[in-house]
């Protein structure tokens with residue numbers, strides 16, 4: 001089921017994410033994910049939904065190689081990462097931006113230093129780091145806060161810093177776990193627009209949320225998990 005393309009040797013039609021009969025068992029006899037198979041194409045924006053305990057976070061962790069599947073394959077850009085060596089994990093993660101619900105910002109660093117970290121680990125020259133961090137902070141509307149520390153910011157501002165950090169190195173894949181869980185409706189829309197814009201620029205975006213209003217508003221593809229299984233895969237603009 002490949003999608004037609006107009007160039008780049010056909011590779012762009014390969015799914016960037018392919019989960020193949022993947023299961024994850026944290027405790028013997030129980031499954032957080034059970035025989036999950038799905039594909040996501042480059043530049044797609046996908047909501048991951050389902051009630052608490054459905055396996056959303058576990059799936060994101062498998063994609064980020066924070067956990068390994070008990071069975072099956074996790075194929076990113078054609079490469080199975082299910083058995084990746086520990087030494088290869090950092091290189092994989094540099095291509096993936098992650099946004100956590102609790103931000104995970106470094107409290108002892110300023111806003112701009114938190115965002116710069118993502119580029120420092122790549123060895124980007126300091127002058128380029130400064131320019132890219134400034135431009136990214138401008139995009140999330142926080143350039144005036146760049147020398148502040150995270151704890152002096154509101155929840156929504158901290159979440160925008162974490163999104164800036166996740167996007168500043170233009171990752172191929174962005175994974176966001178309940179990124180708007182703590183935000184009011186206005187900020188929720190701001191944050192979601194940022195993520196939707198990233199997908200328009202070619203980043204593949206997967207957002208876990210149980211906010212059905214959010215999903216309705218954006219009309220994107222929706223993968224619904226329940227009890228660790230894929231219950232539904234609803235294409236963009238076609239759900240009720």
Ligand SMILES: Nc1ncnc2c1ncn2[C@@H]1O[C@H](COP(=O)(O)OP(=O)(O)O)[C@@H](O)[C@H]1O
Pocket residue numbers: 026027031032050051052053054055056057058059
């Ligand atoms: N580290 C863990 N150890 C044991 N069980 C876990 C762990 N993480 C998640 N689980 C269990 O796996 C299931 C799926 O959890 P999770 O992926 O966090 O779901 P969701 O993000 O959809 O709420 C739940 O039953 C949860 O209790």
Ligand SMILES: [Mg+2]
Pocket residue numbers: 056057058177
């Ligand atoms: Mg979760």
